[in-house]
Amino acid sequence: xxxxxxxxxxxxxxxxxxxxxxxxxxxxxxxxxxxxxxxxxxxxxxxxxxxxxxxxxxxxxxx
Amino acid sequence: xxxxxxxxxxxxxxxxxxxxxxxxxxxxxxxxxxxxxxxxxxxxxxxxxxxxxxxxxxxxxxxxxxxxxxxxxxxxxxxxxxxxxxxxxxxxxxxxxxxxxxxxxxxxxxxxxxxxxxxxxxxxxxxxxxxxxxxxxxxxxxxxxxxxxxxxxxxxxxxxxxxxxxxxxxxxxxxxxxxxxxxxxxxxxxxxxxxxxxxxxxxxxxxxxxxxxxxxxxxxxxxxxxxxxxxxxxxxxxxxxxxxxxxxxxxxxxxxxxxxxxxxxxxxxxxxxxxxxxxxxxxxxxxxxxxxxxxxxxxxxxxxxxxxxxxxxxxxxxxxxxxxxxxxxxxxxxxxxxxxxxxxxxxxxxxxxxxxxxxxxxxxxxxxxxxxxxxxxxxxxxxxxxxxxxxxxxx
Numbered sequence: 001x002x003x004x005x006x007x008x009x010x011x012x013x014x015x016x017x018x019x020x021x022x023x024x025x026x027x028x029x030x031x032x033x034x035x036x037x038x039x040x041x042x043x044x045x046x047x048x049x050x051x052x053x054x055x056x057x058x059x060x061x062x063x
Numbered sequence: 064x065x066x067x068x069x070x071x072x073x074x075x076x077x078x079x080x081x082x083x084x085x086x087x088x089x090x091x092x093x094x095x096x097x098x099x100x101x102x103x104x105x106x107x108x109x110x111x112x113x114x115x116x117x118x119x120x121x122x123x124x125x126x127x128x129x130x131x132x133x134x135x136x137x138x139x140x141x142x143x144x145x146x147x148x149x150x151x152x153x154x155x156x157x158x159x160x161x162x163x164x165x166x167x168x169x170x171x172x173x174x175x176x177x178x179x180x181x182x183x184x185x186x187x188x189x190x191x192x193x194x195x196x197x198x199x200x201x202x203x204x205x206x207x208x209x210x211x212x213x214x215x216x217x218x219x220x221x222x223x224x225x226x227x228x229x230x231x232x233x234x235x236x237x238x239x240x241x242x243x244x245x246x247x248x249x250x251x252x253x254x255x256x257x258x259x260x261x262x263x264x265x266x267x268x269x270x271x272x273x274x275x276x277x278x279x280x281x282x283x284x285x286x287x288x289x290x291x292x293x294x295x296x297x298x299x300x301x302x303x304x305x306x307x308x309x310x311x312x313x314x315x316x317x318x319x320x321x322x323x324x325x326x327x328x329x330x331x332x333x334x335x336x337x338x339x340x341x342x343x344x345x346x347x348x349x350x351x352x353x354x355x356x357x358x359x360x361x362x363x364x365x366x367x368x369x370x371x372x373x374x375x376x377x378x379x380x381x382x383x384x385x386x387x388x389x390x391x392x393x394x395x396x397x398x399x400x401x402x403x404x405x406x407x408x409x410x411x412x413x414x415x416x417x418x419x420x421x422x423x424x425x426x427x428x429x430x431x432x433x434x435x436x437x438x439x440x441x442x443x444x445x446x447x448x449x450x451x452x453x454x455x456x457x458x
Contacts, residue, residue: 019108020223021243021325025290027235029228034186035100050238054290056245056323058297 005047008061011038015059022051022060064209069095069180070376071369072199072213074187074226076103079344079361079368080219081170082121084179086369087215092376094179095211096171097202099186104167108222108324110246110285110355112259112275115158117359121366122173128165130277132158134257140423141264141416160259160275160283170362190216190229190340196381197230197339214381215372216340219365222325224346230337234348238290239412240329242270242355245299246285248320253312254282262306264419268292269412270355272306274313284313287326287355289412299323328352330405331398336386343368349397353404353411360401364393410454421447 009031010016016038023031023038030041031051052060073084076098084096111130118125135149150158175181185204190197191212199212218226227234254260254276262272269289276282286303295301307313327348335347343349344361351360371389375381414422422443429442444451 017321017323018106019244019323019325020221021241021323023223023225024221024325024327025236025238025241029225033223050290052296053238053293053298054241054243054325056243056297056299058300061296 004045005062007040007045007047009038009040009051010059010061011036015057017057017059019056021054021056025050025054064204064207066210066212067095068212069093070213071095071215071217071372072211073097073179073217073219074200075099075219075221075344075346076171076181077167077219077221077344077361078170078358079346079349079365080217081167081174081179082362082365083217083219083343083369083372085122085170085174085177086366087217087372087376088174088178088369090370090373092215092373094174095182095213096174096179097182097185097187097200097211099184101184102164103171103181103183104164107163107322108244109163109322109358110273110275110283111161111163111277112273112283113159113161113356113358117363121362123170123362126165126169128162128169130160130162131256133160133259133276135259137255137258137260138423138426139260139262140420141266142420143262144420144423144427146423146426147258160277162277187220187226190226195338197337200226214339214379215375217368217372218340218342218346219344219361220346222327222345222350224342226340227342227346230340232332232334232337232340232342234332234342234346236327236329236348238293240327240352241290242287242326242328243290243293243299243323244270244285244287244326244355245303245321245323246273246283247303247307247318248277248281248322249284249307249313249316249318250281252280252282252284252316254280263411263423264416266306267302272303284316289328292412326350326355326357328355328405328408331394331401334390335393336383336390338383339381341368341372341386341389349393349401351401351404352408360397363396364389367392367396418450421450 030044070092073096260274270287349360350357
């Protein structure tokens with residue numbers, strides 16, 4: 001997506017523990033947790049990076 | 064599955080949801096409670112320490128969900144001076160270390176036994192609206208989508224609540240008002256089963272490290288870090304691992320479980336009801352901002368919420384106005400303390416390690432008649448008046 005940084009949520013289980021911290025803090029309510037899958041709405045997300053900080057295990061990367 | 068009709072739809076089967084469902088059913092409402100997971104109470108996202116004074120009032124009987132009863136709490140300053148709070152001083156505020164999977168299941172059983180229908184693996188997808196009023200939810204179960212119509216819907220969907228936001232109730236929190244948490248269950252550690260331990264200061268910026276003993280040699284070792292103080296990816300884990308490395312009694316232990324989650328440490332939100340809907344528990348940001356504990360408040364509010372839900376069904380008035388009875392009811396019991404503890408948290412997160420040491424130093428030798436923020440500050444004021452300058456509004 002032009003103008004937006006790349007946001008990657010590692011939710012294959014390598015890092016993510018499906019705790020929902022990112023979902024709860026997202027100011028735009030655009031991250032979804034479906035048991036063992038986390039997705040986010042690419043169009044709504046503004047890359048504010050709050051979820052990156054909220055993730056206790058470093059499963060969300062931006063850059 | 065074809066569409067369903069019920070009186071009260073509860074979304075989320077954690078403690079607040081089950082408590083709400085139970086009290087609605089006990090008061091004569093037909094209740095459906097949905098849970099997106101396949102197992103109630105799992106995965107655990109909790110330190111599992113609770114106070115016990117409130118249990119009887121909401122109708123929870125002690126059971127096999129209790130791991131052990133502690134005698135008190137110990138608060139460690141950055142240089143590890145210790146302030147001990149025993150049960151008597153704490154006004155029954157300390158209590159049990161619990162097995163959340165068993166606790167949550169027991170509460171769901173209590174709800175089911177008074178007539179609540181429980182649907183597992185059933186997630187709310189969106190709210191049903193009619194003339195701006197919430198009238199149930201569209202849900203998905205095992206790939207199948209159907210509607211559950213109800214005059215009263217309850218959002219008990221936890222910290223990551225979507226129900227409130229779908230319903231237009233502002234529940235967003237700032238990074239100052241959230242802790243990011245991680246916890247290991249560790250075996251072969253030197254925990255003391257008589258105490259829940261808390262470590263304050265730079266070891267956990269804006270939060271604390273906790274040790275809640277589950278049995279001899281077995282403990283929940285966790286951390287909460289204020290999100291606004293996070294500076295690098297996976298900071299919570301980095302801080303927790305560092306703390307463990309620096310404590311030989313824990314560094315020798317073995318991790319057998321890892322859980323995480325978000326905890327709101329906010330002031331009470333302004334609104335928890337709208338036409339056709341009420342929010343309860345973590346979804347309503349009822350977590351104590353000082354301790355991070357949410358179960359007691361969720362259950363206390365849940366009892367009121369369920370009772371008011373049933374009354375609204377019987378009266379045929381599931382309106383925002385009618386739900387003020389719940390809004391005012393839970394605030395009368397919880398709001399003042401939530402607000403006071405939020406103010407205290409706002410101050411505490413600014414304290415340096417040096418000040419924490421001074422405060423704990425004073426408290427070490429002090430016999431507090433009753434544990435309260437006010438009494439603690441008074442004690443500190445006598446020895447270090449310069450420290451309490453910041454806290455004058457509490458004195």
